[in-house]
Amino acid sequence: MSTRLFNNHEADDRIMLKKDKLEVGHWTETLEHINEELEFLSAMEDRFLKDRELYVQLQTIRRENTLKSSALYRYENAMRNAWECDDMACDAYYLNNHEKHRELYTAHIAKYRKIKANVFSKLLLRPKTQYENAH
Numbered sequence: 001m002s003t004r005l006f007n008n009h010e011a012d013d014r015i016m017l018k019k020d021k022l023e024v025g026h027w028t029e030t031l032e033h034i035n036e037e038l039e040f041l042s043a044m045e046d047r048f049l050k051d052r053e054l055y056v057q058l059q060t061i062r063r064e065n066t067l068k069s070s071a072l073y074r075y076e077n078a079m080r081n082a083w084e085c086d087d088m089a090c091d092a093y094y095l096n097n098h099e100k101h102r103e104l105y106t107a108h109i110a111k112y113r114k115i116k117a118n119v120f121s122k123l124l125l126r127p128k129t130q131y132e133n134a135h
Contacts (some may be wrong), residue, residue, distance in 0.1 A: 009085055013091060016083055020098050027105050029115055031069045038062045041119050057115050064105055068108050094119045 042058050044050060056107075075097075082094040 013085070016095075017079070019080055020082075020094075021076070023098075024072055024079065024101070027101075028069060028072045029075065030109070031065055031072065034065050034109075035062070035069070037116070038065065041116060044123060045119060048126060049119075051122060054115075054119065054122065057118070061112055061115050064108060065112070068104065072101065072105070 024097075038058060038061065042062070047056050057091060079094070082090075085091050085094065
């Protein structure tokens with residue numbers, strides 16, 4: 001079974017479009033996974049930490065994650081129009097648009113990771129309960 005995604009005869013712009021589409025697919029999968037993780041992180045915060053500020057951060061990043069996911073799905077659908085480009089200005093528009101989405105995605109991931117690390121560090125720093133000390 002071949003894992004080649006690109007053919008030797010394909011034009012560079014077509015290869016770039018395929019790569020961009022694959023990349024956006026990875027981004028949306030990651031955001032879906034983050035959504036699942038946020039459910040666990042929120043449950044841990046509620047059960048063990050009861051930290052109002054952290055609760056607000058988790059709810060905010062959850063909303064942002066949903067918005068970013070929606071934006072990426074719309075962008076993925078709009079990428080079909082890039083196949084119709086027939087000049088450099090059009091190609092440049094889609095290239096710049098892709099880079100803008102990459103920057104938004106990477107900034108979101110960095111923000112999420114910071115909040116996730118904060119949850120874990122607070123969990124590790126909290127005092128053990130009587131039940132936990134017994135085990």
